[in-house]
Amino acid sequence: xxxxxxxxxxxxxxxxxxxxxxxxxxxxxxxxxxxxxxxxxxxxxxxxxxxxxxxxxxxxxxxxxxxxxxxxxxxxxxxxxxxxxxxxxxxxxxxxxxxxxxxxxxxxxxxxxxxxxxxxxxxxxxxxxxxxxxxxxxxxxxxxxxxxxxxxxxxxxxxxxxxxxxxxxxxxxxxxxxxxxxxxxxxxxxxxxxxxxxxxxxxxxxxxxxxxxxxxxxxxxxxxxxxxxxxxxxxxxxxxxxxxxxxxxxxxxxxxxxxxxxxxxxxxxxxxxxxxxxxxxxxxxxxxxxxxxxxxxxxxxxxxxxxxxxxxxxxxxxxxxxxxxxxxxxxxxxxxxxxxxxxxxxxxxxxxxxxxxxxxxxxxxxxxxxxxxxxxxxxxxxxxxxxxxxxxxxxxxxxxxxxxx
Numbered sequence: 001x002x003x004x005x006x007x008x009x010x011x012x013x014x015x016x017x018x019x020x021x022x023x024x025x026x027x028x029x030x031x032x033x034x035x036x037x038x039x040x041x042x043x044x045x046x047x048x049x050x051x052x053x054x055x056x057x058x059x060x061x062x063x064x065x066x067x068x069x070x071x072x073x074x075x076x077x078x079x080x081x082x083x084x085x086x087x088x089x090x091x092x093x094x095x096x097x098x099x100x101x102x103x104x105x106x107x108x109x110x111x112x113x114x115x116x117x118x119x120x121x122x123x124x125x126x127x128x129x130x131x132x133x134x135x136x137x138x139x140x141x142x143x144x145x146x147x148x149x150x151x152x153x154x155x156x157x158x159x160x161x162x163x164x165x166x167x168x169x170x171x172x173x174x175x176x177x178x179x180x181x182x183x184x185x186x187x188x189x190x191x192x193x194x195x196x197x198x199x200x201x202x203x204x205x206x207x208x209x210x211x212x213x214x215x216x217x218x219x220x221x222x223x224x225x226x227x228x229x230x231x232x233x234x235x236x237x238x239x240x241x242x243x244x245x246x247x248x249x250x251x252x253x254x255x256x257x258x259x260x261x262x263x264x265x266x267x268x269x270x271x272x273x274x275x276x277x278x279x280x281x282x283x284x285x286x287x288x289x290x291x292x293x294x295x296x297x298x299x300x301x302x303x304x305x306x307x308x309x310x311x312x313x314x315x316x317x318x319x320x321x322x323x324x325x326x327x328x329x330x331x332x333x334x335x336x337x338x339x340x341x342x343x344x345x346x347x348x349x350x351x352x353x354x355x356x357x358x359x360x361x362x363x364x365x366x367x368x369x370x371x372x373x374x375x376x377x378x379x380x381x382x383x384x385x386x387x388x389x390x391x392x393x394x395x396x397x398x399x400x401x402x403x404x405x
Contacts, residue, residue, distance in 0.1 A: 001031040001032055001095060001342075001345065001346045001349055002029070002030050002031050002032075002095065002097045003030055003031065003032040003033065003034045003065075003066070003093070003095045003096050003097065003346060004024050004025075004028045004030045004032075004033050004034070004096065004097065004098050004099070004100050004185070005033075005034050005035075005036065005090035005093075005096040005098070005099045005100070005182075006020065006021065006024065006033060006034070006035045006036070006064070006099070006100050006101070007035075007036045007070070007083070007086040007087075007090075007099070007101065007171065008020075008035055008036070008037060008038070008059070009037065009038040009042045009043065009048065009055075009075075009207070010035075010037060010055040010058055010059055010207075011038070011042055011048050011049055011050075011055065011207050011211070012049060012050060012055065012058060012207060012210060012211075012226060012230060012234050013055065013058035013059060013062055013226060013227065013230040014204060014205060014206070014207055014210055014225060014226050014227075014230070015204040015205070015225065015226065015227060016102075016189070016204040016205075016206070017059075017062070018062050018063065018227050018230075019187075019204065020100070020102055020187050021033055021062065021063035021064060022063060023100075023187045024100040024185060024187065025063070027100070027185050027187070028097070028098050028100070028185060030097065030098070031342065031346070032065040032066060032095075032342045032343060032346050033063060033064045033065050033066075034064070034065065034066045034067075034068060034090060034093065034095075034096060034343075034346070035059045035064040035066070035067050035068070036067075036068050036069075036070050036086045036089050036090060037052060037055055037056060037059060037067050037068070037069065037070060037337060038052070038070050038075035039052055039069060039070060039071055039072035039075045039076075039377060039380055039381070040052055040072065040380055040381050040384035041072050041075060041076040041312050041316065041380050041384065042075055042076065043075060043076070043077070043078070043079070043082045043309075044305060044308055044309075045076065045305065045307075045308030045309035045310070045311055045312045046250075046308060046312065047244040047250065047312075047383075047384050047387050048244065048384070049211050049214065049243055049244055049245065050233075050234060050237045050238075050242070050243050050244075051237075051242070051381075051384065052069065052337060052381075053337070053338075053399070053402060054233050054234070054237050054242075056337040056338040056402050057233050057338065057402050057404075058229065058230040058233050058234075059338075060338050060339070060340055060343075060402060060404045061227075061229035061230065061233070061404070062227050062229055062230055064343075065339065065340050065342040065343035065346065066336070066338075066339045066340075066342075066343030066346055066347065067336070067337040067338040067339065067343075067402070068089055068090075068093075068334055068335060068336060068337060069335040069336075069337050069377075070082070070085060070086050070089065071085070071331065071335070071373055071376070071377050072316070072376060072377050072379075072380035072381070073085075073318075073323075073326040073373055073376050073377070074086070074326065074331070076309060076312045076313065076316065076318070076380070077309065077323070077327075078305070078306070078309060079166060079167050079169075079170040080170055081323075081326075081327050082167075082170070083167065083170030083171050083173075083174055084170070084174045084327075084330070085330060085331050086171075087099065087171055087174040087175060087178075087180070087182075088174070088178075088330050088331050089331050089334055089356070090182070091178070091180045091182060091355070092331070092334055092354055092355040092356040093334065093350055093353065093354055094350065094352075094353025094354055094355065095346060095349065095350055095353055096182055097182065097183060098182060098183040098184060098185050099171055099175065099182055099183075099184055099185070100184075100185040100186075100187060101164070101167065101168045101171055101184070101185075101186065101187070102164045102168070102186075102187050102188070102189040103162075103164050103165050103168045103186040103187070103188065103189060104162035104164050104165050104188075104189050105159060105162065105165055106186035106187065106188050108159055108165070109168070109172075109184065109186040112153065112155065112156070112159055113159070113165070113168060113169055113172050114172060114176070115153055116149055116153055116156055116159075116160075116169060117169060117172045117173040117176050117177075118176060119149060119152055119153060120145075120149075120169075120173050121173060121176060121177045124152070126151070126152060127148050127149070127151075127152055130147070130148035130151050130152075131144055131145055131148040134147050134148055138300055138301050139300065139301070140300065140301055140302065140303045140306065142166075142303070143300075143303075146160045146161075164189050168186060171184070172184060204225075205225040209225070210222045210225050210226065213225075214234075214238065214243075214245065215245060215247070219234075219235065219238050220235075222234070223235050240390055241388060241389035241390030242388050242389075242390050242392065243388060243389075244384060244387045244388055245388075245389075246387065246389070247289070247290050247291070248289075248290075249386075249387050250290050250387055251289055251290035251293070253315060253383075253386070253387065254284075254290065254293070254311055254314060254315055255284050255293075257314050257315055257317075258280060258281060258284035258314060259284055259285070262281075263277045263278055263281050264277075266280055266281060266314070268319050268320055268321070269310065269313050269314055269317075269318065269319060269320070270310075270313045270318045270319060270320050270322070270323035271306065271309055271310040271313050271323075272310060272313075272320070274301075276297070276302060276310075279296075279297055280297060280310075280314075283296045283297055290311075293311075294307050294308060294311065297310075315383060316376070316379060316380055316383065317379070318376070322372075322376070325369075325372070326373065326376075329369055331356060331373075332356070332366070332367070332369055332370040332373045332374075333356055333357050333358070333359050333366070333370060333373075334354060334356050334357070334358045334359070335358075335359050335360070335362075336358065336359070336360045336401045337401055337402065338401045338402030338403065338404070339401065339402075339403060339404075340403075340404045340405060341404075341405060344403070357370075360400075360401050361399075362374050362377070362378065362396065362397060362399065377396065378396050378397065381395070381396035382394070382396060
C-alpha cells in the first residue's frame with residue numbers, strides 16, 4: 001500500500017481539514033492517508049481544545065485511515081522541531097510516497113520554496129552574515145531569517161509572511177535535508193486565514209475562530225463550522241467537561257509554576273534566553289490574566305508565538321537540556337493513535353518497512369531514550385487533563401488506539 005502523509009493538529013477538525021484530505025486523495029494515486037496528529041499541547045504553545053483521542057476520532061471519521069502521534073516533545077515546539085519530527089515519523093513508516101500540506105501560495109512550491117529550503121540547509125556565508133546582522137538589530141529569529149533569505153532569493157520575505165507557507169517550508173526543508181524519497185503536494189488553503197479569530201460568511205472558518213466561538217459559550221455556532229462527524233465529537237467532549245476551555249485555569253497553573261521557582265531555574269527552560277526570565281518572573285506577579293501576561297512579554301525580539309510556546313515549556317517543565325536531547329535524537333517510536341480497516345491493513349504491511357518500532361501502548365521495555373520521551377508524553381497528557389472541568393487522570397497509561405470499521 002502507498003500512502004500520503006498529512007501533518008495536522010485538528011484543533012478542532014474543520015471544513016478546511018476535510019477539503020485538504022479530499023484534495024490530497026484527488027491529487028495523488030494512493031491507497032491510504034496517514035495523519036500525524038499533535039499531542040495534547042500544540043504548536044502555537046497552548047493546550048489543545050480537545051484531547052488527541054477525540055481529534056483522532058475526528059480525523060478517522062472524516063477521511064484519514066491511520067493516525068500517528070506527534071509526541072508532545074515536538075508538538076509544543078516551533079516550526080522546525082515540529083516539522084522535522086513529523087516528517088521523520090512519516091518517512092520511518094516506509095510507506096509514504098508524498099506529504100501533503102496547505103499553502104497560501106501553492107504555485108510557489110517548486111519555483112521558490114525548494115530553493116529557499118536549499119539555502120537554509122546549505123547556509124552560505126552571505127546568508128549567515130545577513131542573519132547575524134539582523135539578529136543584532138533586535139529582530140526575532142524568524143523575521144531575521146526571512147530578511148536574510150530575501151537578500152539572496154528576492155520575494156522570500158513576502159512568501160514567508162504567510163503562516164502555512166512558512167510551515168510548508170519546514171516540511172520541504174526536512175525532506176531535502178534528509179534526502180527522503182518523498183514527493184510533495186501543496187493544496188491551496190481553503191477559507192479564512194490560519195490565525196483569523198472571526199468566521200467570515202461563505203468561507204471555511206479557521207480553527208482559531210471555532211475555538212473562539214466555543215470559548216465564548218456559543219458551542220453550537222462552533223459546531224456549525226465543522227463536518228457533522230467532527231461536530232458531534234466536539235459537542236460530546238464539551239458537554240462532558242473534557243475540553244480545555246478555561247483560560248483562568250491555564251493562567252493559574254502557569255502563574256503557580258513560575259512563582260514556585262526562581263529566575264535562575266527559569267533561565268534553564270527551553271526557549272528562554274537573554275534575560276527574558278526576569279521579565280517572566282516580574283510579570284507573573286503583575287499580570288491579571290494569561291492574555292495580559294503574554295502581551296506584556298511579547299516584543300519584536302520575542303514574538304507572541306515564541307512567548308506562547310515558552311509558557312507551554314514552563315508548564316511542562318521542559319528544560320533546554322531535555323529539549324536539545326529530543327531534537328538531536330528525534331522520534332523514538334511510531335505510536336498508533338487509531339486506524340480504520342485500510343489503516344490496519346497498512347499497519348500490517350508496515351511491519352516489514354518501518355525504520356522505528358511501532359507501538360500502541362506506553363508500557364513497553366524500551367531504551368532509556370524512549371522511556372524519557374514517553375515519560376514527557378505522560379507529563380503533558382496528565383497536565384492537559386488538569387486543565388479540564390472533568391479530568392481523567394492516568395488515562396494516558398491506559399490509552400487504547402481508536403479502531404473504526
